[in-house]
Amino acid sequence: MSLSNSEIAKYFEKLAQYVELAEENPFKVRAYENAAHIIATYPHSIEEMVHAGENLTKLPHIGEKISKKIEEIVMTGRMSALEKYKKKFPKGLLEMLAIPGLGSKRVRELYEMLGIDTLDALRETAQQHIIRKLPGFSKKLESRILEGVMMRKQEGRRFLYVDAEPYAEDLVAYMECSTEVKKAIIAGSYRRQKETVGDLDMVVVTTSPKEVSKYFVAYEKCKGIIVQGESRTTVVLENDLQVDLKTARPSDYGSTLDYFTGSRAHTLTLRKMAKERGWKVNEYGIFDKNGVDVSGGTENSFYKAFGLDYIEPELREMRGEFEAAKNHTLPKLIKLKHIRGDLHMHTHYSDGINSVAEMADAARAKGYEYIVISDHSYHIPLLHGMTPPKVYQQFEEIDAYNKSHSDFTILKGMEVDILEDGSLAMEDEILRQLDMVIVSVHDHFNLNKKAQTKRIIKAISNPYVHILGHPTGRLIGKRSAYEVDMEKIFDAAYEYGTVMEIDAQPKRLDLNDIYTKVARDKGLKFSIDSDAHRTNCLDFMKYGVYQARRGWLEKSDVINTYSLKKLKKFLKR
Ligand code: DGT
Numbered sequence: 001m002s003l004s005n006s007e008i009a010k011y012f013e014k015l016a017q018y019v020e021l022a023e024e025n026p027f028k029v030r031a032y033e034n035a036a037h038i039i040a041t042y043p044h045s046i047e048e049m050v051h052a053g054e055n056l057t058k059l060p061h062i063g064e065k066i067s068k069k070i071e072e073i074v075m076t077g078r079m080s081a082l083e084k085y086k087k088k089f090p091k092g093l094l095e096m097l098a099i100p101g102l103g104s105k106r107v108r109e110l111y112e113m114l115g116i117d118t119l120d121a122l123r124e125t126a127q128q129h130i131i132r133k134l135p136g137f138s139k140k141l142e143s144r145i146l147e148g149v150m151m152r153k154q155e156g157r158r159f160l161y162v163d164a165e166p167y168a169e170d171l172v173a174y175m176e177c178s179t180e181v182k183k184a185i186i187a188g189s190y191r192r193q194k195e196t197v198g199d200l201d202m203v204v205v206t207t208s209p210k211e212v213s214k215y216f217v218a219y220e221k222c223k224g225i226i227v228q229g230e231s232r233t234t235v236v237l238e239n240d241l242q243v244d245l246k247t248a249r250p251s252d253y254g255s256t257l258d259y260f261t262g263s264r265a266h267t268l269t270l271r272k273m274a275k276e277r278g279w280k281v282n283e284y285g286i287f288d289k290n291g292v293d294v295s296g297g298t299e300n301s302f303y304k305a306f307g308l309d310y311i312e313p314e315l316r317e318m319r320g321e322f323e324a325a326k327n328h329t330l331p332k333l334i335k336l337k338h339i340r341g342d343l344h345m346h347t348h349y350s351d352g353i354n355s356v357a358e359m360a361d362a363a364r365a366k367g368y369e370y371i372v373i374s375d376h377s378y379h380i381p382l383l384h385g386m387t388p389p390k391v392y393q394q395f396e397e398i399d400a401y402n403k404s405h406s407d408f409t410i411l412k413g414m415e416v417d418i419l420e421d422g423s424l425a426m427e428d429e430i431l432r433q434l435d436m437v438i439v440s441v442h443d444h445f446n447l448n449k450k451a452q453t454k455r456i457i458k459a460i461s462n463p464y465v466h467i468l469g470h471p472t473g474r475l476i477g478k479r480s481a482y483e484v485d486m487e488k489i490f491d492a493a494y495e496y497g498t499v500m501e502i503d504a505q506p507k508r509l510d511l512n513d514i515y516t517k518v519a520r521d522k523g524l525k526f527s528i529d530s531d532a533h534r535t536n537c538l539d540f541m542k543y544g545v546y547q548a549r550r551g552w553l554e555k556s557d558v559i560n561t562y563s564l565k566k567l568k569k570f571l572k573r
């Protein structure tokens with residue numbers, strides 16, 4: 001049996017929910033939630049760490065007791081603490097707990113008084129107007145519950161960053177049209193540039209929160225209001241994306257923004273640090289022993305109050321940012337403007353839409369200095385791949401373009417399929433003539449971990465190979481990464497000098513942030529590529545840069561920030 005970190009994390013998410021339901025210690029609920037987050041995003045296999053007898057308490061938010069529970073899960077495939085609750089509460093109660101307006105007390109009352117133990121039963125009873133008659137419930141609460149159940153159906157659903165982005169930008173522009181709004185910014189996972197977002201968390205600076213809330217719910221793309229209250233307003237947009245509005249007084253801006261940017265685990269650590277000093281931190285400021293706000297009003301001064309360098313939102317995931325901020329060793333994160341070329345794109349020679357010249361013109365118009373044309377190699381699943389005659393024909397087109405453009409260079413490349421046994425779908429004689437070779441897995445995703453790892457390592461051992469393309473093969477929301485030992489691959493890549501790709505297609509973003517940081521710590525280099533199949537997809541580059549920033553990359557870690565001269569030298573080796 002093999003347990004992934006996210007599978008282990010699920011046990012703790014469940015446990016947190018049960019503890020909440022049982023109305024035991026709320027501190028424990030928080031502790032289990034944080035443990036789940038840390039486990040799910042930890043870059044090394046926790047299962048393997050347990051087998052190797054490593055001490056898990058070195059992970060943040062993992063204490064002695066939680067570490068024992070992890071060991072139990074790995075060793076036995078179960079968690080006895082959970083079993084106890086499972087016997088006591090039907091599973092449906094956990095789903096009910098997530099409905100706004102229903103805390104653990106009310107969920108238990110509904111269960112004990114009416115026997116409601118599923119969302120469907122809850123919906124029916126609400127529709128029959130039975131719930132409003134219970135003591136402590138009301139007509140208003142009943143309709144809120146009903147709305148919540150309806151919303152819940154599409155929950156668990158996360159939006160790709162790229163799908164949320166146009167709504168986020170449009171909403172910010174709308175809010176900024178109000179004279180009551182001094183500043184509007186989307187915080188939360190969106191600001192941390194995560195590849196998917198659960199909802200949008202909008203922070204608005206204003207001295208008239210009531211008016212702003214009214215203006216907010218009048219937004220034309222808002223199709224429903226979930227809560228409109230003193231402290232909180234939540235709406236749902238036409239595409240089912242939910243938006244929370246938080247208003248802040250100008251003096252609280254930094255603290256409010258930090259609080260709602262998260263991540264939760266990151267802000268929890270800040271609260272712990274405050275406690276150690278006898279301070280208190282919340283969305284309104286940092287208050288010292290005398291109750292004086294020492295936060296200074298901006299995020300910069302907020303971190304400074306703790307003696308920390310400013311931590312960029314993308315780094316606020318508990319992956320060592322506090323230590324680095326204290327020691328002044330935070331990375332100087334890469335920016336989109338550092339990118340000087342794009343190393344992975346397709347033309348109509350394989351499965352792209354545009355010609356070589358069209359791709360080059362578009363890249364040149366973006367201000368790039370060079371591109372690599374990297375059409376697919378010929379391979380059965382892809383009938384339109386490059387054959388040696390097509391390669392020579394493309395060479396001629398590239399040479400002609402380069403001759404007529406002195407300010408721009410097309411390099412000759414290819415994305416070569418890695419065959420099942422790790423050999424490449426193109427003869428070395430052709431590879432030798434290319435400036436750059438990417439190798440990628442496009443089939444046989446189901447090999448076991450050992451075979452898949454061996455296959456990829458064999459492929460990158462070919463001396464003509466420069467880059468491993470979309471290294472884990474994931475498609476967000478559709479296909480998870482194939483089973484593979486990435487650390488072994490990173491070690492081999494280091495030995496062979498293979499560059500790791502961050503494929504910037506919004507559904508790939510592969511390598512992801514977590515692996516990117518691991519690979520960087522091992523000294524590997526990266527390329528951030530659009531993998532464009534048409535000219536307008538060259539714009540995907542920015543999503544790759546976001547992922548790279550979440551992976552702590554600096555300009556110097558990424559080879560397509562190099563000048564053409566430096567890049568050519570690097571590729572020759
Ligand atoms: P998401 O929406 O699932 O992609 O992830 P986030 O990080 O945007 O999380 P969300 O929307 O639940 O909350 C936004 C931020 O607000 C979160 O990163 C931290 C803060 N926040 C919200 N509720 C709480 C809370 O109960 N405790 C703490 N410490 N922070 C909270």
Ligand code: CA
Pocket residue numbers: 188189190197198199200201
């Ligand atoms: Ca959010």
Ligand code: CA
Pocket residue numbers: 188199200201244
């Ligand atoms: Ca939220």
Ligand code: ZN
Pocket residue numbers: 415440442469470
């Ligand atoms: Zn590919």
